[in-house]
Amino acid sequence: MSDDTEMTVDPGTWGALLAPRLAQFAAVARHEHVTRAAQELGMPQSTLSRALARLEADLGVALFARHGRAVRLTRAGLTFRAAAERALAEVERSAESVRLDADPDGGRVAFGFLHTLGPETVPSLLRAFRADHPRVRFQLVQTYGEAMLERLRLGELDLCLTSPVPDEAGLVVRKLDEQRLRLVVPAGHRLADRKRVRLAEAASEAFVTLEPGYGLRRITDALCAEAGFAPRVAFEGEEAETLRGLVAAGLGVAVLPPPAVPRPGVVEVDLAGRRAVREIGLAWLDGAPAPAPVAAFRSFLLSRKGALLPGA
Incomplete structure (x- = not known):
């Protein structure tokens, strides 16, 4: 291959190509100095310089005007900096959200249930659970059985109370209670x-x-x-x-x-x-990871077997 062969990048690969370099670019843009940015990132200055050169080569534009180790953003660099900072901020927010969701004392549980369980059963369950787990947050989804199971399959729910009790591959289901119709x-x-x-x-x-x-x-x-x-x-x-x-x-x-x-x-x-009864079951996705708050709430619901429904 000759030296003047032009490399093209599939647009679908830009995210994977650029993601590791955004923090490096943002640090240099913030300091306007390669050495100081390298010190902040804990990497050799030469390695950072080569990474920036590869980034510019891949994009096909100059992001910096260089004056020794000091640099100044070009117009293209200013545009790219704004996008890079937004992307890094979104990653930071997402990482913090995931971390908080896994917090055993204050994480989040996505919980689905049938409309008929909403007026009394679910509020009483949440009140009892939060007596010992006051910081756990809940995303509540109240809908009918088939829609709820589909959201469970898609990973949008951690747990759901449903009826009839499903019997299908990929789901773990435990019967908890039944109601006379x-x-x-x-x-x-x-x-x-x-x-x-x-x-x-x-x-x-x-x-x-x-x-x-x-x-x-x-x-x-x-x-x-x-x-x-x-x-x-x-x-x-x-x-x-x-x-x-x-x-x-x-x-x-x-x-x-x-x-x-x-x-x-x-x-x-x-x-x-x-x-002439309606069985109520607890379902979750087989093999899905169970962060601490989800595992705690699941154990709590399973402990209510036979006493889930008020007056049942």
């Missing part, structure tokens, strides 16, 4: 004075349910199929208390877990059958 009917409904009903007795009713993709919707559909019918769905929603409001308005019946606070206008009737 009830048939929710309007006050004055023909089944409202019953202590317990078979779901088949509601086969002719209009149902209000959560939307497809919600775990409770899958459970409802499965229970109805087991009872020998497909529910006639009149309304679909995203939140259990909204469904109770629709039932109170006489727009249908619903299969729901117990409410955090009793709602007027509806009657909650126990469903017969051992399988």
